[in-house]
Amino acid sequence: MNEWKKAERARMADLRKGIPAAQRAAWSESACAHAVRMLEECGVDRFMAYVSFRSELDTAPLLEWGFMNGKTVIVPRCIPEDRSMELYAISSLDMLVPGAYGIMEPDPALAARVDLARTMPQAIVVPGLAFDVEGGRLGYGGGYYDRFRDRITMAAASQGCPVPPWIGLGFDMQLVESVPMEAHDARMDAIVTERGRRRITPCAKERSGCSWS
Ligand SMILES: Nc1nc2c(c(=O)[nH]1)N(C=O)[C@@H](CNc1ccc(C(=O)N[C@@H](CCC(=O)O)C(=O)O)cc1)CN2
Numbered sequence: 001m002n003e004w005k006k007a008e009r010a011r012m013a014d015l016r017k018g019i020p021a022a023q024r025a026a027w028s029e030s031a032c033a034h035a036v037r038m039l040e041e042c043g044v045d046r047f048m049a050y051v052s053f054r055s056e057l058d059t060a061p062l063l064e065w066g067f068m069n070g071k072t073v074i075v076p077r078c079i080p081e082d083r084s085m086e087l088y089a090i091s092s093l094d095m096l097v098p099g100a101y102g103i104m105e106p107d108p109a110l111a112a113r114v115d116l117a118r119t120m121p122q123a124i125v126v127p128g129l130a131f132d133v134e135g136g137r138l139g140y141g142g143g144y145y146d147r148f149r150d151r152i153t154m155a156a157a158s159q160g161c162p163v164p165p166w167i168g169l170g171f172d173m174q175l176v177e178s179v180p181m182e183a184h185d186a187r188m189d190a191i192v193t194e195r196g197r198r199r200i201t202p203c204a205k206e207r208s209g210c211s212w213s
């Protein structure tokens with residue numbers, strides 16, 4: 001499994017790297033527009049999203065929509081020591097500074113720390129190297145989002161609120177037939193690409209009580 005994951009990570013990273021810059025920008029705009037529509041339909045006023053690095057889909061249009069529309073935009077900061085993520089609310093991309101792995105992250109001096117016990121995001125937009133139609137996801141192998149999934153599940157349970165839907169956001173070419181999943185791997189409730197919403201699990205609908213189709 002680990003060898004397969006390693007090879008698949010390298011293959012998918014290469015594929016993504018091959019997307020020309022203009023194409024990447026256009027696809028990123030379209031995918032973010034689909035994500036925005038989804039968040040709007042769900043009446044979301046606070047959401048968590050990733051800040052793109054390397055050749056990832058550029059989430060800036062999604063974050064900017066949040067800033068412009070008075071949403072609470074929550075982004076993570078990686079703590080490599082224990083592979084956890086701290087959350088901060090930002091109101092501008094200027095509040096980001098380079099962090100672990102070269103990923104832009106909130107500057108703790110500028111951004112407000114988010115405590116899940118008080119501010120539960122209503123949706124979580126997740127990065128990935130590959131996704132499959134069952135909501136399977138292949139990440140970079142740090143287990144950051146898998147650990148975060150455990151944390152948010154516990155925080156939600158202790159508040160008696162539903163776990164927010166997990167939305168994988170990536171390019172259509174990142175969709176693969178199947179990502180073998182291990183017990184700890186977090187599954188997506190929806191996958192959004194430049195071609196639209198690719199998959200929504202029925203349970204996400206029930207949990208969030210919103211009208212995704
Ligand atoms: N934008 C964004 N943020 C994210 C993620 C992501 O995929 N995208 N991650 C989602 O998971 C986590 C970061 N995970 C990462 C894990 C490893 C490496 C990395 O550079 N790995 C080396 C190989 C390390 C090794 O095997 O020794 C490499 O790829 O060269 C980068 C990010 C959390 N934040």
Ligand SMILES: Nc1ncnc2c1ncn2[C@@H]1O[C@H](COP(=O)(O)OP(=O)(O)OP(=O)(O)O)[C@@H](O)[C@H]1O
Nearest residue numbers: 005138139140141142143144145146147150184185
């Ligand atoms: N909930 C968890 N608690 C502790 N360790 C975990 C957890 N989830 C995953 N791990 C560990 O993290 C490592 C990476 O897991 P995996 O290969 O699934 O990462 P990934 O999903 O690709 O990474 P990421 O979430 O950062 O994108 C594995 O060694 C795994 O055992």
